[in-house]
Amino acid sequence: MRLLEMDALSLSKKISRREISSYHAVRTYIDHLNTINPILNCLVEDRFNEAIEEAKKADYTLTTGEAKGRLFGVPISVKECFHVKNMATTGGLSYRAGSREKEDAEVVKRLRTEGAILLGKTNTPALCFCQETDNKHYGRTNNPWDVTRTAGGSSGGEGALIASGGAAVGLGADIGGSIRFPSHFNGIVGFKSGNRQVSQEGNFPYIDKPEQERMLGIGAMSKSVQDARLINEIIAYEPPSARNLDDFKLVYPVPHHRYPINRETFQLIASIRDAFDGELAEEQANPPFFEEAAHMWQQMMSVDGGADMAKLMSDNEKASPFSEFMKEKLFRSSDVHSYLSWALIGTKLFKPNQKQMKQIHASLKRGDELLDDYLDDRILIMPVYHSPAPLHGELYQELFSIRKTFLNYMPYIAYANVWGLPSLTIPIGMSKEGLPIGVQLVSRVGHEEALFQLGEQIEQRIGGYQRCQKHDSKKEEVEAELV
Known part of the structure; x- marks a missing residue:
């Protein structure tokens, strides 16, 4: 297997067994990023020199028998919103470019404690407040499968980078699809954690409104479900309970003209049903409070x-x-x-008035209680978006139109945010234009392991991550081979 295709867990094992050096892994990724980044604009600040020195130190530590950590010597990337010591956190705003953070975000600390080597930070929209990645300071990120199309957002730089094999694994944040849009559009695995399961200390902008904090999830953007599980184990406050997948019923969406899903997406989701062929109990239904999700999300983002x-x-x-x-x-x-x-x-x-705020809080209380029971034995199989990656600007127009078309296109994404649910996005196929299509698996907090188990089954039976090689150099094709 080529190094650039390897997930973090596989690479970590090879480094620990000294089958490949951390220096070689880091150097290979740096060379690859220097090739793809001028085309994609996914990495906005690097720490290549520091990463090379850390890799050399990691290799020496291996010779002394003192190496430790589940990501020991593994090159990673993180979304620009996470503080990294001695690096800028601009939020895509030029006036913040001169700032340098004094310490790592909590999640970055945890990854580095496990031995990860950070290559750099990836692009976002300004203040992470859009589902397309473009800002005045760093510019626009392009989708590696078709550079005329969006990489999504707000973790769009991370999505494009991991899709192209720019790091072994990455880290994103999601308050309105910000991990799941880029994962779907770029063809990678993405995990949004549930309500307050991961620390946001050192995340910019910091979310201090309780209605919004419950919607924020932080998790891996990766090449495999096993990496998504690993990163969650490292950064989450507590490990999820282990529930057997056989205990769950799979819930497939009911087609509805108000919530369009294009034919290719619908057919690929149906292929999951075919792949399991009745092995797991199933039903077709839209979950409670599904229709309200998009409007509630808008209100909660506008408190x-x-x-x-x-x-x-x-x-x-x-x-x-x-x-x-x-x-x-x-x-x-x-x-x-x-x-x-x-x-x-x-x-x-759209700022909600006092009466509307009371209604929001009442709905959240009622919905949390109902869904805690409803999702006790269910996993929702949902599309991420109604189509593969649109052309640049089209996603923004669909979600921010004065015609409120977001009410038609956002329910599948908004659902996991509004109700603070963990969600795992997995690539399940390609469109006829050669664009990735993903699916999200959703349940309640505590059922993360069941999501990972189901995700691994889907990977094995349908496909999973395929690295985009469109922008590789000829030199890389030779040098990136493992011997």
Whole structure:
């Protein structure tokens, strides 16, 4: 197997057995990133020199018998939103470019404690507040399968990088599909953790509204389900309980004209059903509170009218989302990307009033109680989005249109966020245009291991990760082979 195709767990084992050096692994990934990044713009700040020195040290430690850690010597990447000591956390905003963080985010600390070697940080939209990855400071990230298409967001840089084999494993965050959109569009595995299962200490912007904090999940963006499990074991507060997959019923979506799914996506999800051929109990239904999910997500993202984000948007105290949006649209003169300013205008317009907030809290209380029981023995099989990766700009138009088309396209994504549920995204096939299509597996907190077990079964029976090799150099094709 080629090094660039190897997942983190497999590479870690080879390094620990001294079948391959950490230096060779790190050097190979750096060379590969230097080839693909000018095309994809996925990595926005590197620490290559430090990574090479850390790899040399790791190899020496192996000779002394003192090596330890489940990711020992393994090259990784993380989303730009996570603090890394001595690196910038800009949120895609130029005025923050000179900042340097004093310590690692909690999740980064945990990964490095296990021996991981960080190659660098990956691109996001401004303040991670869009499902397309583009900002005024670093620019746009392209989908490796078709550079005219979106890599998704907000972990779009991570999605494009892992899809191309730019690191052994990566880390993302998700408050509105930010792990799952890029995983689906780029053809990788992605895991969104459940409500408050992973520390967000050192995540920027920090989420301090309880309605929003419950929606945030942090997890692996990877080449395999086993890596997603491993990363979750490392960064989660507590390990999930072990439940046998046979205890669960698989719930497939009911097609509905209000919530479109294109034919290829529908057929690939149906292929999961065919692959199990009745081995597991199943039913076809949309879960409780499914139809309300998209609207509730919008309200919960708007609880303060975007006031906190607007303060972070610019170092100009007089700047407002509306003024920055008009400056950009009329004169192309704003430092704030229009994706962010338009989104903040929306959060102000849709800020829930006091009565609506009471309704939200009542719905959350009722829904949490109902779903805790409903999902006790069920795993939801859901599409991530109604189609493969759209052209640049089209996803933004669908999700941020004044026609509220997000109500049609967001329920499958918003569901896991609103209800604080863990969700595992797995690639299950390709469209006729050669674009990846994924599926998400969703259940309640505590059932993560069942999701991983089902995900591994789907990998074995249907496919899983296939690295995009479109942008490899000829030199790499020779040098990346393991001998």
